[in-house]
Amino acid sequence: MTCVTTVPTFRLLDDLVGWDEDVVADLVGFTGAAGVRLAHTGTTPDGPTRAELLPWFPDPRLAPGCRPCAWYLISGDRLLRRDTSSGGRPLPRDASAGGWQPVWPEHCDPRVLRAPAAVAARGHRLAVADSGRVLVWRNEGDRLIAVIPDPGVAIALAADDQVLVADGDVLRRYGPDGCLQETISPGVEGTIIGIRTGPGALIWLLTEDQGRCRIYRGRRRFRPADLAELAAALPPSSLVSADDTGFCLLEPGPDGDMTTCWTWAGEPRPEPPPATGRYAAEGTFTTTLIDSGISRCRWHRVRIDVTLPADTAVSVSIVVSEDGRFADTDWQTAPPGVTDFLVDQPPGRYLTVRVRLSGDTSATPVLHRIRLDFPRATSADLLPAAFRQDPAADDFTERFLSLFDASLGEIDRVIERYTALLDPAGVPDQALPWLAGLLGLSFEAGWDSDLRRALIAAAPELYRRRGTPWALAEAIRLVFGVTPVIDELADDRHWAQVGAGARGLGAVRLFSRSSSRFRLDGSALGAAPLRSFGDPETDPLTEHAHRFRVLLPNGTAELGAVRRLVDQQAPAHTRGSVRLGETGFVVGSRSTVGVDTAFVPLPPPVLGGAHPLRLNHDGVLRPGPRGARHGLRIGEVSAVGIHTQVS
Structure with missing residues (x-):
């Protein structure tokens, strides 16, 4: 220290x-x-710049295709396509080889485009905003499937075959057939200039208001987002830069990734110098x-x-x-x-x-x-005065010892902050397994960070009361979100009966010792278990000792996961079993309400079919419309022996 x-x-x-x-x-x-x-040379932007957003929101004239290295480009009244991943071969050394090709060859060009302004692609679908309408094709332009009369210029294709079109600050959703399904007012500031769709049907919007770019995310209600959220949710494209003269893409080459630059007409051009003056x-x-x-x-x-x-x-x-x-x-x-x-x-x-x-x-x-x-x-203050008589030497000593004081000070700060490393609410997600290892915990692969933090926070109390039914039930509740029923089987010993062989109704006769454990001269072969351990005289006490059963409602958890958790949390001298509830219960067997018992109406009795009923076993005839005790009539529902009688 x-x-x-x-x-x-x-x-x-x-x-x-x-x-x-x-x-x-x-x-x-x-x-x-x-x-x-440092200040910006121009107006300081509030939020990300347009250049920073290009990999996620490219120029409306550009759109990435279904393959990683496929792109679509609007050039005049033509739609061009470039694909450098064909056959898995990288781009040749001559970057101009294999350039942009028309989507429709000259001999089969439908000539439907007038003044296209934006293009979008997803999977094998293709959409173009053109002169107050949106054209949608399948099979990368082979078949026109919809013509949507919408003046919007920001378009996107969703995963469920829907088409999103933005006009100003209004977003419209169209079905695969071009019919309007929904009009959304996202409540954003500025004009929508870009749309992206992500996992979970999430929509990302890019707006521009007096030179300021903003990002929003949502489905029907939108909230502001930042560039970090966008980058975490959507992978960036290979677009590197874009300006009034053209754009540059990062594409695979024979010696690794290389930058290729093109004009807006699809012609190759030299790579521009790095942007300066920002x-x-x-x-x-x-x-x-x-x-x-x-x-x-x-x-x-x-x-x-x-x-x-x-x-x-x-x-x-x-x-x-x-x-x-x-x-x-x-x-x-x-x-x-x-x-x-x-x-x-x-x-x-x-x-x-x-x-x-x-x-x-x-x-x-x-x-x-x-x-x-x-x-x-410094530490020189602790030295005897003899070491500090010379001012020059004293100054050197202080500076020399300051080197060590600085290193020790860093160690002190690490020690002071060490408690923060043990706080499950403050450490990053990557540190949770390390923190759990200090406590002897192990995580399942599917557990999220919130569950892991809750288990680490509860670990001291779980360890303090480990080996008790409460600790096991609490661990299951934390992991699976349901409180189990824990039965200790020592309470279920069936070692006595009333009736046959007894001297009276109130008499109790123990089961024969030869039935609980095989004994020479007393047990029939195959009628009793053969055991080589324990005292036969204590079998009534030890048969179910240290055994317990965990009962969970049906559908609340996966059986294997529950068993693994029970094995970890159960005391070493006990043996536990797990039982998940079914849809009904069996008369004569022990059942637990809410676990394997449900009070529901009887199913209608149906004769025949894939699972035919057996009369007097599987079904009950229901009462007819005339009420009980009016006999059984063909075509009417009655319950035999309950409301009706056969005559």
């Missing part, structure tokens, strides 16, 4: 405490949790005087929490002063790439921070937090 004589004080610079910014140039984000970052190349801010409240304060350490994408950098400079005045040559600048350094400044009450963010304009560093530690407190 780190040993210091005093508790160090620190000051944070972040969005919660405040950045104390004084002079700012080309930086934004001082009031948001996202962090300080962010400012450099931004700076300088804080006000940060007051330590200590005269001649010896500032100790500066720690920076920053995210640095490729080709970006951050530089931090500090200066300490006693009265707030300093010269330009007094600044101390951290070495490049260093985010944790000691303050090498004379003592002073005030400290000023200057931060410089830079990048190649395609990405921006993000500054999350700056921590300033003061006053200086």
Whole structure:
């Protein structure tokens, strides 16, 4: 553990405490949790940019096909198709070979397209928005199946053969035959410019409102979503970029994936240079005087929490002063790439921070937090005074020991946060099996993260009361959502009877010992079990000892899964069995209401058929329309012996 004589004080610079910014140039984000970052060269977008959304919402003139490397392109009044996965062969080295081909050859072109504006594809279906109507084909354009009179330009094909068309902020759903099934008002801001459908009949909408893009998800009621949710739900396409001159696709090549670029006419073109100018190349801010409240304060350490994408950098400079005045040559600048350094400044009450963010304009560093530690407190404070008589040596000793204090401080923080690693509600899903392993738990493959967290949270109480019926019932309730009935079979010993062979009605005769265990000179062959263990005299007590039965209603769980859970939770000296309820009960056998017993009307008696009834065994004749005790009549329903009698 780190040993210091005093508790160090620190000051944070972040969005919660405040950045104390004084002079700012080309930086934004001082009031948001996202962090300080370079400003956009144009209007700062609120939400994802159109370029970021291209893999999921391509230009309306482009649509991915049913195969991973198939694409459709609207070029003028023609519909083109490109498929680079035919036969599993990669794209040849000449990227222009095998380019875009017409969907309909010249000799069989139906000439139905007038001014197509958008295309969509799913499976082997194809749809095109063209001049106030939507045309739908099957077999990738071989058979026209519907013409929908709808002026919408954003279209999509759903998995259930339905067609989605957006016009402004209204969404319409059409059936496979082109008939309108539903009009949806999603309540989104802006104009719908893109539609995607995902698993579970979920619909994703892209809207644009004064240059700002927004994502929504839902079925009939839509809520805002972010790019992370979209990426987790839908795989991106191979579209890399698109602009007014053309677009680029990532396609398989002989030496790996390669980028191929095309004009909107389907002609090959060179790959454009990387996009620039999205962010400012450099931004700076300088804080006000940060007051330590200590005269001649010896500032100790500066720690920076920053995210640095490729080709970006951050530089931090500090200066300490006693009265707030300093010269330009007094600044101390951290070495490049260093985010944790000691303050090498004379003592002073005030400290000023200057931060410089830079990048190649395609990405921006993000500054999350700056921590300033003061006053200086190191392990050198524990040394005898003889080691601190020389000021130069004392300064070196403090800096040298600060290296070890920093490492020990990190270990201290890990130890302080260790309890959070054992919190099932706070750890990520990937850490749940590791946390369960510490507790001796094992998970089934089909259990979701919520169930796993509930089991880990309940593990202390389950272990405390393990071996009791409550603990077993609670484990089953947590996993399967139903409370079982647990029967201990020791209560069901059938070792006595009243009646035959007894001296009176109230007398009880034990079953013959020769029937419970095979005995020489006493048991008939095959009439009693042969056992080589235990005391025969204690058979009435041990026959069902340490045995129990778990009863569950029918259809609540899978039998094998319940048995595995019971084997894990049952005490080692017991043996349990699992019984799932059926649809009825048998007279003379033990039944449990709600588990294997249901009070339902009798089925109508039907003679013949695949499962014919046996009279006096399987059915009861019902009473006729004239009521009970009026005899049995052909063609009328009666219950023999209950309401009617045969005469």
